[in-house]
Amino acid sequence: MDNKKIEKISRALSDTNRIAILQQFKKRKDCLYCAEVNDLLDLTQPSVSHHLKQLVDADLLLPQKEGRNLKYVLNQEVLDEYIASLNDLKS
Template identity: 50%
Template sequence: MAIKPDERIKQIEKMAKALGDKNRLVILQTIAEKGCVNCTEFTEVINLAQPSVSHHIKILVDSGLINSDKEGRFVKLCINRENIEEFNAFLNDINKF
């Protein structure tokens, strides 16, 4: 089932807002480089307290840019390739004009 244009714009807006923070960009880039990673790894990578890291990760998950899966006591984070491709397709559509 295709996404309605208004829903697509809302999803793109959420992703764009999530990308508007340096720390979230670092988190996203780290996940992309390493593949799926454990949530606790980011306190060392971006030098933020765990509550701040959790806040940024929640925004990325809510935007659809990353997925989180609980594995025992840990949360595994992975890039949501489908939504990243949708975001890229949107930018490519704009570039056609």
């Protein structure tokens, strides 16, 4: 994983709202609906949409349309690659 990608993922993770979103994947089943995120965060719908976009743009979340609903899945592979890059910093 190159440094630009590490930067992008780190930036996506640098907000407690987005961290809270990612943590919901453990509590619920393995997918999360957009509407559930709106309930979770104390923010307006456009703000939530913005945060989800950051996570999707960083490839941490994979969006799947289901009619007019939107379902997200955690991209474990990218998360693992990111973690591997961090582990690689250690000597």
